[in-house]
Amino acid sequence: MTNLIPVMGYLLLSLIITRWWSHRQSQKGDRLYGDKAKRFFIGGAFLNGPLLALTLVATYTSASSFIGGPGAAYKMGLGWVWLALIQVPVAILTLGGLGPKFLSQRHGHATLIEWLDARYHSPLLSHIAVVSLVTGFIAMIAVQFIGGARLFSGVSGISYELGLALFVVTVLVYTLTGGFRAVVLTDALQGIVMLLGLLLLFSGILFQAPLPELMATVSHYSPQMLEPHGVSDALGWPMMLSFWVLICFGTMGLPHTLVRLLAVKDSSALKRGMVWGTIICFLMTLLPHLCGVLGRALYPDLSVPDEIMPSLISGIFPPFWAGVLLAAPIAAVMSSVDSMLLQSAVSLIRDGALKKWPSLSSAMQVRLTRMALLLVTLIASYWALDPPEMIVWINLAAFGALQAVFLWPIIAGVFLPSVNGVSALTSMVAGLISYLLLQIAAPFMWHIHPIVPALLLSLLVMLASHLWQNRSKAVTSEC
Template identity: 50%
Template sequence: MGDLTLLWPILGYLLATMVLARLAARRSAADGNFSQRYFLGGQFMGGPLLALALVATYTSASSFIGGPGAAYQFGLGWVLLAVIQVPVAMLTLGVIGPKIWQIAKQTQAVTILDVLEHRYRSPLLLLLAGASLVLAFVGMVVVQFTGGARLLSVMTGVSYELALSLFVATVLLYTLWGGFRAVSYTDALQGVIMVLGMLALLLGVIHHGGGLANLTSQMSAIDPALLDPKGPDQFLSWPFLLSFWVLVGIGTLGLPHTVLRAMAVRDEGALRKAMILGTLVSGLVILLPHLAGALGRPLLPQLSSPDEVLPTLMVTLFPPLVAGLLLAAPMAAIMSSVDSMLLQAGSTLVKDLVQRHRPMSERSQKRFSHAVMLVLVMGCALLALDPPQMIVWLNLTAFGVLQAVFLWPLILGLFWPGANARGALAAMLTGSLSFVGWTVAQIRPWELHPIVPALALSLLAFLVCNGRGQHREQG
């Protein structure tokens, strides 16, 4: 099925990311101590760099495989649903960005756990937050490794193992070389690749389909509900919409790998520019692939799996070399998510859970950090060789756990002076345990996604236990 010609543009793209990472590493070689340099890179990011890196980090394989596949199956209603994600940059940088940046500037914070430690002064809270972050990120990285390797293998014809090796080796090299700064610059490159690749794909779909009017007319002939905002069988119900607003809307404020970006911004002016540019970029990165997936239905009416729509459109509509260049867009989405998760999981293990209790020299920090990163990458790669059957469940559960653990402790900790560690711990435990329990049992209270009632219970637990804690302190 695959075409080996597609591999050459991908190899060129992977080489370009490593060269860029090496150049970024040289620029940061003398900036601050090792932890500050490797795990955050200092406050160096301007508005455009922050906007591109943030959107690239948030965007993953689901935005180019699962999301367009759902749009192919459910029509334009799913495209409208997907654009709920567009304000992610505005929410992250506008709501908590200035507070996070100020804390990082005043306290030299390098990780999200540094922020929580500064706010709550609770070793138990840091341990719970750190363990949750590492476990969730490992699960999500395995999913991204698997998705990237399968995509590369199917489209190029190389073995799954070789595709996985190429993918893993590239991410490992540029992450080890330059740390956060290298990851930020490569993420920005990947953001540009995503926008250009998806714009070219959408224009190709419209051209081959005879224009938008003709494509939508053919979609209506297949099923008029493909043009209905609520989709076939009224699938997009109000409980579903509310769940999506929470899961990919307000819930994104609890994703550590996106929030961390605001800590590295140069100044508040750059933060404001990134809010505007990031919203525009996220709008393109989210709208273009989902719209291409929906409009691809008339061109590819007999797909065995909806998730194959974008890769199949690339191979069907374009010459092999061009299709290989377009393939760089979903690969960029996957890599930009993976590198940020790996770096933050590594920083949590090294700086937050080990170095905080056992100080090390800079040379020891460097060796230990690189060793931890190598173990993390190799461990995730081994799991990806034989991924668990419920890989989609694993990804969604990890995503929800991060929100359940971090959302309220971060928001209330930053904006409510009376928030204390007792309330934050109660919120973390209540939110994560209820979310995982409902997800495993496949229970949907009031037809809502489990993240909605889990976050509601988490907030209630925070307020109740925080109030009791304050009462005892006053007594």
């Protein structure tokens, strides 16, 4: 338990710092939004370049990146590191592709679904979006809880169940005590801690043995670990190209990253965010996955691959410093789970309950949002009680489901003004149903992730609906 003391001290200190920081800047949100609810939900247009980059990458990197990803690299080798690096251009795609459009269309929306409402005027589309967002986030939150619990138990020696309870309570304290602005500022601090911790861990591994010696040991265990397509060619070109869609191009359809675009300060912040975001994403992707591969040389017989990061931290460093270093992966998990918890709760209240009861006061909206936070946390905690050996696949499956629902309606919403709510709705339904059917019945058919055929079908359905409506209007006008 001794090595939990420094990380709990860090979590308490970061809570105090970020809440103080958020309070100092809260007047900026007051000037933009007059009601308490919007200040809690979005916090104003306050994201500058470095802050935008840190919160974007910190939210995108999660337990999958720091626990599941290194676990997959531990099992499959350098091919998984190469696959993971596909996501490096995320900041360029999101901030450079969608950022200017969102900035020009900003009308004080507090959620992404409010933006979809204003763009498409389709209640059914909004209902499906809310249900998909909350369900997908609950699955992803459960993954974060599993990752956090494994970190606490792996480094400190406590039971998985106690580690889960400790992590869930910590998450609730963080999320319940602040709104979107506080979450973003927490993400920024956690992003800095992540980078420092990863550099220390990677340096600690290299102190155990020179890099060539470590790689030779990995190769001795399995020469295919150093092959570009992984063990047994599991990561061939079809898989690589489909993952380019899943973890790079498709990220433009992830609600928890796009909501940051509603709080960008100006176009200068977008440009600086792209530069800083790409550099930070590269380091946060390369270092943990490379640690997973090198960990095979130090701990070759782990039965659960996801235990490699806790094993490295607790095995290389003395108990106190292992606790200090534990702050880095905990920061990665916290920075994702607080954003998803807040956005799922906000969607339930702002995009659900408020439409049914529009007379809800701002104070009541915030109160109900906190109650929804507790409910989502309880559901995700229940799912996390029986964890799988590798969490990366659950996280990627939820990623794909959200992209199948949101990607084309969002891209059409900013680039194709003639596409209406009917076409966007058909795209959303086709994408979701086809993705779920493929995920259940034929995952990785022909070594292609289900997101690729699902997005292709979703796009074709949207374009066909759009063309059919235009033709119907032309025929009607001729008559």
